[in-house]
Amino acid sequence: MGLTRTLSMRALTLFTVLILVVFFIVIILGATGTSDKILQAMVNEEVMMLRQSLAKTIKDPQELEKVINIRRQELMEFYGLTKPWYIRLPDMAWRVLTLDLGKARTLKTFAGGNKVSDIVMERLTNTLILVTSATVISAIIGLALGVRIATRVGGILDRISSYLSAISYAIPTWWIGIILILVFAFLLRIFPFGGLYSTPPPSDFYMRLLDILWHAVLPVATLVIASVGVWIYTTRTIVLNTAQEDFVNAARAKGLPEELVRRRYIMRVAAPPILTNVILGLATSISGAILTETVFNWPGLGRLFYDAVLVMDEVVVIALTYIFTLVYVVARFLLEVLYVILDPRVRY
């Protein structure tokens, strides 16, 4: 059916993008010598552990050095450090793809471990919580208000919303977050300064849930404020344009009740272009998430990115670049599936 074919094509394209990005990352790493550094660190780590365990059995220092050097040479060959970086490309690419990047330099997981993949994966959920709630809330408000304004074009609400939408294009998300903290956390002391839980976190499950919610209010509010203007404005414009289409008029001439016309002839038809705008705004949502998490010290992938850059932990930076691309590609694909379901015109 046309549906499956279209979707497979999109999946293929997006997958190609992911692979290309991974290769791009790896090439840059190789060309700047960073991958050498990382692999060397992994070798040194293993050698050090080996030294510690061998030191117990081999007492002669010269003998010890000899064994260690042999092992080091073996490791260097194993990791490909004896060859130029471009030979190592597929291997590095595979490593990045599967997040097999060894240990972080300084950062740690919540439990204290330092495996990169662990550090990254445990924060994924936090980011997803933040971004999904913000998106859902923005969508609800944006759609509701957008539709409302579309029926009263030219009114005061319309003008306010279009100015707000233009202005929100000029205001950095993270600054909104900072201002919210200044006002609501510092001045009014209603909400916390940041973080996921209070310290110490409450032990009771429901209290803990409430605690998380309380901490989530300001960051989610920041994301919503930054994006809702655009939601409202694009919804309004798209709904307005759709409402003026001939088939809407024809539907009314058919004697269909206004409620049905609104639902099936306006909203249902406006859904695909609105969704397109959501897809286009996906990258912005990701940037917004990174910056907002940083400001609010929300322990998700975004904040991790900031921390990793701050302490110059390359391995985590690489892992995160990949994960973000992966998240983006997956999210995009899911949305495009939704789009194809909604709009029969794009199926081959």
Added chain:
Amino acid sequence: MSARFKEAFQEFWRLNVSKIGVAFLTILVILSVYVIATYPLDFGVRYWNNPVYWADHPKSAPPSWINYFSHEKIPEHYVFSSDKPSNTSITESRKRLIYLFKLDFQADRTPTFLSLTIKNVTYYDKPVMIRLNVTRPDGKNIELYRYTVPAPYGDESPPYRRFYDQPKRISLTGDMSVASTLARFLQREYNVTVKPSEVNSIGQHTVIFSVPKNNTQFTVLKGDYVFYIMVDTYDPRDSIGEVKLVVGGDVYGFMGTDSLGRDLSVGLLFGFPIALFIGIVTSTITTLLGAGLGIMGGYIGGKLDEVIQRTADFVNNVPLLPLLIFLAFILGQNLWIIVFLLVVFGWPTLTIIVRSMVLQLKSGQFIEAAIAIGAPRWWIVFRHIFPQVAPFVFAQLIFFTPTFILLEAALSFLGLGDPTMPTWGQILEYGFRSGGIYVGLWWWIIPPGLLIIWTAITFVLIALGMEPVVNPRLRRMK
């Protein structure tokens, strides 16, 4: 062509948003020109990032105008300096230069620090000696500090020059000998026992400017303070340059200071030309590149077009910020690299749109006619395609500028900015990183953000004003 310009400009000027936008832009440009003319190019490295330069400024101080709104009078920042003594007293052994600084102190809180700086000392015989005394409003006099300029080294010969390259700053705040002196003073005059270490933690500056209630509480002493700096020289040829006394306030300047004491008005001003530079230069390069590739791909078609299109598609399908962060991280924090990265990620949007415009134009009849009469390709592009595409491209240039300003600010905020050039994003980054929000240093946090927004809005307004000119369909609706 110029008739079209005139008409377009009139259309543009009709809207209020355009006028406001241009007004803002003019202010931005004037400020930027002023900064470029007056600041040195290495301002970032030489002054901004140089803590020594800011040593005598109060740290984390709000702007001085805040005193108008405060019910409590906050101590101002006083800098006394002179290179000529107010008095001279000569005896046979020495010539004493006396520098007198009077201060009528009326604040409700004591100053935040006290420091003495001397510059350019030359002596021929015995090292110059410097003494600092203060007479308080209650008549009590304290000899606060005594200092002898370093003696000649082994192989040195007169004249002995000291503190020419680097002025000598003596901070009374934190000095234990001053603390001991003050401890004795308190004991003697007020019968209050405070250990020198305690004096040090309360603050030498606090003790000097207050009266003890008991041995832990001090009330500020308002009135006239006279500081005497006595410089004893032992050779008629001896000289001293500038003598400076700083009574540290808790407010400073027009925009306050950050936690390193840097004058924010200076730093923020510097941000104007940089923001404009980043925004406009990046935008221009991106637009030219994007439009150029779009025209080439659209007009020439074939393999070139395929390649350009695929690349543009790929870049568009990649999440922007994570990759930007990755590349800035790996390639280094340099202004030009950032500009380069922004261009790399910015060109595809324009290319795609321009390409489809060119495709539409290409099938137009006047192109056919031009080809029929044998016009060369570059002529057709220049004469027919480009003028049609130009207004839109120019509008996009303006429209992209705020995006780039914001992106640079975001990168700086994450700590990836160019450390040699203080941009607004970087000032904010430092404020955030040092916890400024959590202690409410609003003068540090709010202005940079507002300036970023203001600059971005300027371009948004101009772009809005240009929209009806570029998009004729909207023109009639107004």
Added chain:
Amino acid sequence: MVLLGLNHLRLYYKTVRGIVRAVDDVNLNVESGEAVGVVGESGCGKTSMANAIIKMLPSNVALYDGRIILDGLNIVDLPEDEVRRKVRWRRISIVFQGAMNVLNPVIKVGHQVAEPLIIHAEMDRDEAYKIAREKMKLVGLHEEVFNRYPHELSGGMKQRVVIAMALVMNPKIVILDEPTSALDVSIQAQIMNLLKKLKRELNISMIFITHDIALASDISDKIAVMYAGQIVEIGSAEQVLLSPKHPYTQKLLKATPKLTGEEKPEFIPGTPPDLVNPPNGCRFHPRCPYVMDICRERGPGRFEPEKSQRVMCWLYGGENE
């Protein structure tokens, strides 16, 4: 038997330039089984009249009065809800230019054809679909078109769908507003044949709106010529085509190219009238070759030079008739 009677129907709109008198005192009767062609230039008010008949009024309506009598009901006075339930589609349906944008792009066409049955007649899905399929077969569409989306159909097929949709509730009158304008001439011919066949077999009345008088002549029993919001001439097809009385009708016919004969088509000088400020007196007078003084001052009455042929022109009657 008169099925639909329009009596002094007026529809004015409010615009920035003033009040547009789109339908200005129109009188028209449609008999059962009769096809009435309404002919006129663009902007003369034909579509507004169609909208007025089914009470599809825009938000800026300034005046809507007169009588539209159908089955004893005056549609003008009928509340919107009743118009929606009783009149639209059940009794009067309308065929737009289907080749354009009249079908919902995200819903299968078969469902759209069946939709009125589900909503109005409250039939269940399967029943409604059955009837819809029948109607689609009637208009000559293949069975598989039922499950297609509009973008998968050609212009001619879409037009047939729209016609099937219009017929699905067996209305008494079908208004067709420029049903073939967007189609190729060959498809046009097919659709016209279909319409003629339907008229014959189902005995429905039609109001056929078009700017093309030749097209109207193909199917109409009666022809009404509209100019500046008024019907300036009405009569049987033969009367209007073979002995046109109104100077405008005459010019319209002369402007049609003829396959046989040496005559070249003539154009009508001047511009179509401004419906906000129509000319004084007879609205056609600035372009009329036979203009008289009285034409400039007073709007003409309706005169009947032949039986059942009425004209609004001072040439055919004086003030006292």
